[in-house]
Amino acid sequence: MADRPEPPERLEEAAHVLAGATVATTAARLHISERRLHTLFTAGTGLSPKHFARIDRVRTVLAADAGQWSSVAARAGYYDQSHMTAEFRHFMGVPPAAFTAGRHPAATPCTA
Structure with a gap:
């Protein structure tokens, strides 16, 4: 299953969930491992999920x-x-x- 590609909307869903949750919670909600979440994010954005979450929080402060x-x-x-x-x-x-x-x-x- 690890080599099965994720559907494109999965990254958007992960980003949405990650905006208000930890990496572990996000992975659990999406029913994937933290490692798979990391791979999904890195491949899709060039950022780790944690780094993405940090940037998202700063964006919240800016807004x-x-x-x-x-x-x-x-x-x-x-x-x-x-x-x-x-x-x-x-x-x-x-x-x-x-x-x-x-x-x-x-x-x-x-x-x-």
């Missing part, structure tokens, strides 16, 4: 209204505001409050 950062962190699925700030800074280069205030990091060229 939120600035203000009560602890509430934003809870809605986005972070353990606490500090966890959200650290992960946001990792991906965006500045904390969420600085980013929403327009203080973005200097642009740097992409490297392969």
Whole structure:
């Protein structure tokens, strides 16, 4: 069964479930192993499911209204505001409050 290809909509379903769940929970809901989920994601997006989930949480913070950062962190699925700030800074280069205030990091060229 491991060599049987997943239907194309399976990746979309996995992404949808992963947005609000852990990798283990997502795999269980889809009735596939975590390894199969990893293979599905890597082949379909070039990202691991965990990395995809981290990016999705940062996108949730970007879409939120600035203000009560602890509430934003809870809605986005972070353990606490500090966890959200650290992960946001990792991906965006500045904390969420600085980013929403327009203080973005200097642009740097992409490297392969």
